[in-house]
Amino acid sequence: MSSARVRLGLWTRMALASALCLLLVAAVVVAGLVLVAVPVAGFVWYAVDVLAFVLPVPVATVLAVAAVALSLFAVELALRSLRTARENADSVRPGPIAEGVVELGAYVLLLSSLLVALATLPFARDVLPPAIFAALVVSGVFYLLTISYVWAARAWVRSRSDDESRLERSAAGDQLLVAVLAVGYLTLAYSELFGVVLVVGLVATGLAAMLAPDALDVARNRLVGYVDDGDGSETEAVSEDTYHGIADEARRLAARLERAPGPGPAVPLALVAAALLAGSYVAATIRPTETLAVAVGAVAASAFVGGHFVDAVRGELGGDVAVLRTLEFEDDHDHGSVAETTVDDRELATIRTTVARLAGQADVPAPGLRLVDRRTPTALAGGYRPATSTIVLSRGIVDSLEGRELEAVLAHEIAHVANRDAAVLTALSAPGSVARTATGRYGFNPVLEPLAMLTDAVSRAAVAFVARGREYAADDGAVAITGDPAGLAGALETLDTDLERRPESDLREKDVTTAFSIVPPPWEEHRFFDRTRRLLARGLFGTHPATERRIDRLRARL
Numbered sequence: 385m386s387s388a389r390v391r392l393g394l395w396t397r398m399a400l401a402s403a404l405c406l407l408l409v410a411a412v413v414v415a416g417l418v419l420v421a422v423p424v425a426g427f428v429w430y431a432v433d434v435l436a437f438v439l440p441v442p443v444a445t446v447l448a449v450a451a452v453a454l455s456l457f458a459v460e461l462a463l464r465s466l467r468t469a470r471e472n473a474d475s476v477r478p479g480p481i482a483e484g485v486v487e488l489g490a491y492v493l494l495l496s497s498l499l500v501a502l503a504t505l506p507f508a509r510d511v512l513p514p515a516i517f518a519a520l521v522v523s524g525v526f527y528l529l530t531i532s533y534v535w536a537a538r539a540w541v542r543s544r545s546d547d548e549s550r551l552e553r554s555a556a557g558d559q560l561l562v563a564v565l566a567v568g569y570l571t572l573a574y575s576e577l578f579g580v581v582l583v584v585g586l587v588a589t590g591l592a593a594m595l596a597p598d599a600l601d602v603a604r605n606r607l608v609g610y611v612d613d614g615d616g617s618e619t620e621a622v623s624e625d626t627y628h629g630i631a632d633e634a635r636r637l638a639a640r641l642e643r644a645p646g647p648g649p650a651v652p653l654a655l656v657a658a659a660l661l662a663g664s665y666v667a668a669t670i671r672p673t674e675t676l677a678v679a680v681g682a683v684a685a686s687a688f689v690g691g692h693f694v695d696a697v698r699g700e701l702g703g704d705v706a707v708l709r710t711l712e713f714e715d716d717h718d719h720g721s722v723a724e725t726t727v728d729d730r731e732l733a734t735i736r737t738t739v740a741r742l743a744g745q746a747d748v749p750a751p752g753l754r755l756v757d758r759r760t761p762t763a764l765a766g767g768y769r770p771a772t773s774t775i776v777l778s779r780g781i782v783d784s785l786e787g788r789e790l791e792a793v794l795a796h797e798i799a800h801v802a803n804r805d806a807a808v809l810t811a812l813s814a815p816g817s818v819a820r821t822a823t824g825r826y827g828f829n830p831v832l833e834p835l836a837m838l839t840d841a842v843s844r845a846a847v848a849f850v851a852r853g854r855e856y857a858a859d860d861g862a863v864a865i866t867g868d869p870a871g872l873a874g875a876l877e878t879l880d881t882d883l884e885r886r887p888e889s890d891l892r893e894k895d896v897t898t899a900f901s902i903v904p905p906p907w908e909e910h911r912f913f914d915r916t917r918r919l920l921a922r923g924l925f926g927t928h929p930a931t932e933r934r935i936d937r938l939r940a941r942l
Contacts (some may be wrong), residue, residue, distance in 0.1 A: 388823040391857070392852050392855060393853050394576040396852075396854045397850045398808065398850055399706045399850055400849075401846035401847075401849050401850050402812065402846075403814040404842055404846060405812060405839075405842060405843050405846050406815070408815060408819075408838065408839040408842055408843075409814075409815035409819065409839055409843075411816050411835055411839070412818060412822050412832065412835050412836055412839050413689060413693055413818070415831055415832055415835055416685075416689040416692075416822060416832060416930040417682075417685045417689050418496075418500060418502070418685075419493045419496045419497055419688065419829070419831065419832065420493070420496075420681075420684070420685035420688055420689055421678075421681035421682055421684070421685035422496045422499060422500060422681065423492050423493075423495070423496050424432050424452055424680060424681040424684045425677045425678050425680065425681030425682075426499075426677070426681075427448065427451075427452065427583070428445075428449065428452060428673075428676070428680045428681065429673055429674060429677035430449045430576075431447070431448035431451065432444045432445050432448050432668075432676075432677070433673065435447060435448070440668075441664045441668050441669075442664075442668040442669055443665075444667050444668075445539040445568075445664050445665065445667070445668035445673075445676060446647065446653070446661050446664050446668075447679055448680075449660065449661065449664040450661060451583060451586075451587050452680065452684055453590075453657075453660065453684075454587045454590030454591060455583065455586040455587060455590060456684060456687075456869060457590045457593070457594075457690055458485055458587075458590035458593065458630065458684050459485055459486070459488075459489045459586070459632045459688075460688070460691075461590075461593055461630045461634055461637070462481070462482040462483075462485035462486045462489075462633075462636040463486060464490075464633045464637075465478060465479060465482040465628055465629050465630050465632060466478045466482055466486055467635040467843050468485065468632075469482075469627075470627050470634060471682055472628070476627060476628040477626060477627050477628070478627070478628065478629070479602060479604050479627045479628060479629020479630060479631075479632070480556030480559075480560055480604055480607055480608060480627075480629075481560070481600065481604055481607070481629055481630055482588065482629050482630050482633075483556075483560065483561070484560030484561060484563070484564060484631070484883065485589060487560070487561045487564055487588065488499050488564050488586070488831070490628065490828070491564065491565075491568065492831070493829050493832075494829060497829060497830055497831045497832075500831075501524065505521075507638040508520060527830070528804065528830060531563055531828075531830045531833070532830075539723070540777065547735070555568070555603075556607045556608045556610075557683055559607070560607070564582065567579065567581050567582055568582075582684075589630060592631075592843070593630050593631060593633075593634040594634065597630075597631035597635055598631070600629065600631035600634075601629075601631050604627060604629050604631070604896075608627070621668075621941045634782055635763055637721075649893075651914055664676075664680075664799055667679070685896055691822055692822075693818055693821075695821070696814070696818045696820075697814050697817070697818065698820040699817065727802045731782075732755070735753065735777070735782075735790075735794070736753055738790075738791055739751065739753055739775060739792055739794055739798070742791070742794055742795050742798050742865055742866070743798055743801075745865050746795075746798050746799065746801075746861070746865050747802075748770040748784060748798065748801055748802045748803050749770050749771045750765065750775040751765065751770070751774055751775050751797075751798065752773070752774040752775070752800050752927070753774070753775055753777070754774050754775070754776045754777070755776075755777050755778075755782070756777075756779070756854045757777060757778075757779055757781060758778035758779060759778070759779065759780045760778060760780050761777035761780040761781040761784050761785075761879050762776065762777070762780065762781055763775070763776070763777055763778070763780060763793050763794075763796075763797055764776050765796065765797040765798070765801050765805070765806060766806045767801065767806055768804070768806060768807040769804070769807070770801050770802060773801040773806070775794065775797045775801070776796070781793070781879070782877060784879065784880070785875055785878060787923075788866075788868055788871035789871055789872075789874050789875035789878060790875070791866060791868075791871065792862055792868060792871035792872035792874075792875050793862075793872070793879075794861065794876050795865040795872070796858050796860075796861070796862040796864035796872060797864045798861075798862075798865065799857070799858040799859075799860075799861025799862050799864075799865065800854070800858045800861075803854060803857055803858065803861065804863060805854045805858070808850065808854070808855075809847050809850065809851055812843065812847045812850055813837055813843060813844075813847050814843075815842075815843040815846075816839065816840045816843030816844055816847075817933075818839070819835075819836040819837070819839035819840040819843065820840055822835075823836045823837070823840075827884075845883065851928070852928060852929050855928050855929055855934070856929065856934070856937070859872060859937070859938060863938070863941065867879075869938040869939065869941045870938070870939070872938055873934075873935045876935050876938075877935055879929075
């Protein structure tokens with residue numbers, strides 16, 4: 385359906401974008417693995433070394449591994465509870481214990497990043513010239529000061545926001561944060577034994593989440609009562625629906641496991657725990673402590689970070705195509721419901737017949753047709769496979785176009801279906817989802833944060849880079865189906881003119897769906913730096929070539 389030159393350009397764009405995105409997302413994942421593995425391995429080595437004075441080494445290893453597993457379980461539940469609370473910010477707040485656990489994990493990763501940097505200094509000093517090594521050290525210190533300032537400024541700006549949903553911490557969570565910092569200071573300044581308090585707290589939280597979630601609720605209510613009321617006397621006034629904490633997330637997870645097919649969750653979990661502890665005992669009898677600590681760190685980091693990676697990719701690719709989910713959410717938010725348009729039955733039947741005929745000419749299964757009550761002219765195609773694809777038309781585009789112009793737009797969307805563009809662009813957006821997950825789950829880390837921001841930006845640019853080429857291919861496909869380049873050129877010109885006349889309130893859907901629609905929304909003029917912003921928004925991150933260029937390209941074929 386496209387010329388050999390266009391197809392070669394598409395493959396080149398996809399290869400370059402995919403290679404760069406995979407390289408950067410691999411860097412994010414590796415950084416996460418290292419930052420999680422270092423403190424886990426260090427804890428196991430230190431715990432076995434200390435406990436070996438009173439216990440056999442295999443028994444000490446089993447206790448250390450059990451503590452690591454319970455601690456990571458508590459951190460994971462805390463992360464999930466904060467995410468659930470933020471998704472429902474209008475109705476619940478994150479539990480203070482979950483906030484404290486997440487902050488503890490963030491500061492542990494910060495310490496881990498500093499330890500990794502210090503560990504690489506002797507190697508860098510041996511292989512680099514003295515001047516370059518000194519410049520590296522100075523730039524590293526400057527970077528840490530800068531990133532700390534940015535983090536503090538970001539926290540201050542959020543604290544000044546009037547949007548309550550953006551306030552990330554509760555008063556009780558702040559008190560726990562102060563306690564975590566105090567214990568950390570005592571551990572570094574006086575004795576590392578103070579750190580045992582934090583480990584015991586994490587282990588107790590993990591055990592309570594599994595065995596006694598009600599006890600966690602009582603602790604949460606007392607903590608909130610002491611902070612809010614000063615004496616804890618009004619703990620009964622804390623509503624069970626006000627906070628979503630670790631205990632709530634544990635109950636939610638248990639309910640999901642109960643609904644899963646097969647035996648109940650207790651038996652498989654007990655078998656996994658027994659195998660883990662037995663394997664640790666056996667490994668401690670045949671391997672030195674240092675080797676075992678590194679192995680435990682690697683396995684724990686792989687399970688922890690790997691689970692987040694899988695969740696991010698599954699959330700991006702799972703279920704219906706992301707663009708259709710986004711469109712439905714926006715319609716629900718902006719208009720109250722997804723409604724059929726005012727098109728009469730005869731015109732709707734004509735559109736369906738046209739879609740079926742054009743799909744037959746393109747040799748693909750006829751996609752579904754969905755009409756949404758949106759005034760902005762919108763036409764897009766979503767679906768990972770031609771057999772399950774859907775063409776979405778808005779009321780605005782049906783009112784704006786008719787005859788050969790509407791047929792050309794439908795042919796353009798069918799060409800997208802035939803080329804599997806929705807699947808390609810959604811897959812290219814997955815690295816950005818992984819990067820955003822790293823930012824949200826691992827705190828403002830000086831290593832992960834900049835790397836994740838870079839990966840997210842490159843993923844967006846890669847989607848735009850590939851999408852622009854695929855727009856040309858879809859234009860060629862539409863001409864191949866209809867044999868009418870003038871019809872598509874006229875449709876693009878009509879839509880572009882119509883969008884320019886729309887009031888700004890009609891153009892609020894500028895989002896993920898833009899990458900799949902037939903024309904982008906018009907540029908909103910801003911007084912300052914408008915040329916630079918337009919260059920970035922339309923050049924680097926723009927998902928469509930200039931409409932004028934597409935029109936000229938089509939008319940050149942007449």
